[in-house]
Amino acid sequence: MSRKKTNYYIMLRDKYKLPIYTLRMPGSRIYVVNSPALISVVQRQHKALAFMPLAAKASVKVSQFSKTASEIINTNTNGEDGDWGYVMTFHDAIQPSLAPGTHLDAMNRVMLGLVAQSLNGLKERSHTTVKLFDWVQHQITLATTSSAYGPSNPYKDPSIEAAFRTFKLGMSNLILGLNSTRTASEGMRAMEIGAAAFEKYFIANKHQEGSALVQARYSHSMSHHIPLNDISRSEFSHGIALLSNTVPNTFWMLYHLYSDPELLEQCRKEVSDATTVIDNNEGEPVQTLDMSKVKTSCPVLLSTYKEVLRFYSTSISARLVMEDHMLDNEYLLKKGSTVMMPNPVQHHNSDVWGPDNDSFDPRRFAKPGKRPNPACFRAFGGGTTLCPGRHFATTEILAFTAVMIMQFDIEPARSKWVQPSWNKVEFWEATPSPDEDFGVEIRSVKGRTQGRNWAFVLSDSDKPIELSAEDLAS
Template sequence: MSTTMSTALVTGITIAIAIYGSLHLLLHATQDAREPPPVPTSIPFISSMIGLSKKKSKYYTELRDKHNLPIYTIRLPGARLYVVNSISLIPSVQRQYKVFAFPPLEAKLAMSVCGSSKTANDILNTNSNGDEGFWGYSITHYKRIHAPLSPGPGLDAMNRVMAQKVAASLDRLKTSKVVKLFDFIRHEITLATTDSVYGPQNPFQDPAIIDAFWKFQLGIMILLMELFPSILARESLEAREFMAKRFLQYFKEGGHNKGSALIKARYDHSVEHKVPVEDIARFEVGGAIGILTNTSPASFWLVYHLYSNSVVLEDCRQELAHVISDETTTTEDGEEVKVRTIDMSQVKASCPVMLSTLQEVLRLHTIGISTRLVMEDHMLDNKFLLKKGGTVMIPGPVQHTSTSAWGPDVEEFNHRRFLPKEKRHNPIAFRGFGGGTTLCPGRHFASTEILAFTAMLILRFEIAPVDGKWKHLTTYKAGLWEVTPVPDDDIEVNISPRAGVDTNVRWRILVTDSDKAMPLSAEDVESTKL
């Protein structure tokens, strides 16, 4: 080895050691002893960044298992993440919703994802955390959309449109058909959902808009990180612009006036805060993320677990058989038609196994992380200092895979786990819809849609893999922003009418008026006690 090469090697090693030592010094110099302990890493700041990039949500469960801390700090370049493991700390975080705030974060994310103008961004950022009172776009937005999504007339109307679309679509499946299961479900759910929200002028009735949305979705993580999106997410940006133009046309033509109470509330809220109509259209591109990205994969995983396990399928079919009714009606042409009705109110009230199966699917498959910004220094539970500017994270998978919360069979799919007569779990440990002020406002609409679609499917059809075997499906490609990940690979199946089920029967999904909420979250469980 030449002297020059030896010198270069020594110099390189010296620089590496110096950088390594400097990072350790920086970590200890900037970490308060009262803060949650930082997780040990081989290279401060860098190792955690690599771990999150590679392992995503699994990184949090690995750190929990390795260190067993109630709360800890992950230090990233320019950022502090306070990750909550202990279920006892979650209510403390959720109660302090002004100190640990979501609206300012939501405003920032909306700006990054939607590409809104400076005028709209200023409106989003004005009093975003309500420090000057309960006014301003961001702080009042959740309350404005909560009413049409809560049990009541607005939600019932959306559910009825959804039910009609689902029933009509499945009526067209008269003979056996080979499909890719996820693509099939995503298509059905997308049309039913968007018709129920946007009304007869639904932009998603154009297949080009559907294609654009899924292209847009692929680049969301890059948009959130603002990581050279014009280079790394060019197709997503083009898709976003295409969708924004179509939504602008939709609003200018008054399409929202014929839509649901939800789209009217979103539009009116923006108008009242003087958001330009061009930005209302851009915000709706972001709004489509909320109504589409979780319902399709959740429906897929429910169908997957039902048909891949004959015991689960039979249990749910037997339960549903008790809530269907038959009647004969006469058409305008004088033809007698047999109508079979599924009453969704009865499904929600009298099919606990079906509901438990859905909740178990969400426990096993959702990977959402409740995230909040620390607005001021705060001693959490009088024990842990959380510094202003940090980010509090409550990873759903940490709670969903907790042996102390769910028992030794936590890794297994147990479709009866959520039955009232089974061993009671702490409802806070179920994070399928988030919790606190970030609790998903659309959970009742989404759950009703998933249950209606799946109930209609399992009562009428058999589904079997073309190759004869249900394969294990992975979700390694899921993004950090996703709540319910899609499978890495689709599965080709044959859908055929069930033996003994009359294909000439006309099926109907009945949605009656209801002001009762399904017990889907800790907050729902608590409200049913009142």
């Protein structure tokens, strides 16, 4: 299991061809679900097969909360005594700030302005030599966190960005409770640095200049009497949700777009067709990209994005069995066991995606004909734990990659593109980073629009695109 990682579940699926099976571990059982129909049943039973008690336990471990906060967070985690308590009300408290509408538009607009500003600035230089993953990580970190936290974003201080990276490296051992290991101790020290910065931020009321998301998270914690130092710890660890998938997915987008000249040309043409030229206040032409148009009239770019999500997702949705439960009137699940639904089992399945399911096909989602079962596309999870940040992340990744390909050429330093491996992915990560980073040279594209600045608009409210079976149903 630890060597093969998520491929282990694909191997067992192909060997035994079972809808669900038991892995007996020392002292506990894991039920692994292969059948998409059973996944839907699991997701509907969200009280008997619960996520929140697992999430509450993990968050207490990684954030190293005080005794007071741990007790508040671990109380009534599954609504045994009614729909109250920190955990039970968390989802509803933050959901409106990330759902399509005014709050999301506002956060998107800040993020799009920052992406445009940073890429327009890059264009001033004749060329830039960087490590690609590291560079993407820095760009996305700044754009994402500034749109979440506003002008006093703590991540503007490079030591906080560095502390977050160290914290992330310690996550696995912190979740496993191996606190005396080197990475966990370094992660705990990094948490102290991050928490101190956020405590200063909240004391100065800087969150009031930030997004509706950060304000909703803060008010929710305050209303449950979480101490300020713990709110700050929670906010620092929230960086995992904000950044840990957007960064690698943007990296894989760039890797596939630039390493495939035909695909790059086709996507450049699509984005060019979605672009208009508008004069700015000084009468200079600005290339303006309407993000709502990108989502409706750039089918190959969009398909490449969905294929990145399909191909690379390593997420495993987990549920705790709260009481002995007869799943679908057929399978007995024992209290205290864990149910696991590994995404790769759905995403790499020839019955759903065809015989080429193990290859990366950027045009897979743009082909005419019958569409694969949407329940088998689970990059953002599903049911009550469906990722609420999916629309924000999608706008950011598409905006960043669209303007990047229009403004820049990227050449690898080692003269040809080589598919990076991603075996170092940790068990909790939903998207892997490349095992090794590599150098690239970024140069402005030559041509008619060379030297022009770019800007984004969001016409109307940001229209969501289908990113889950739930989006199709709504």
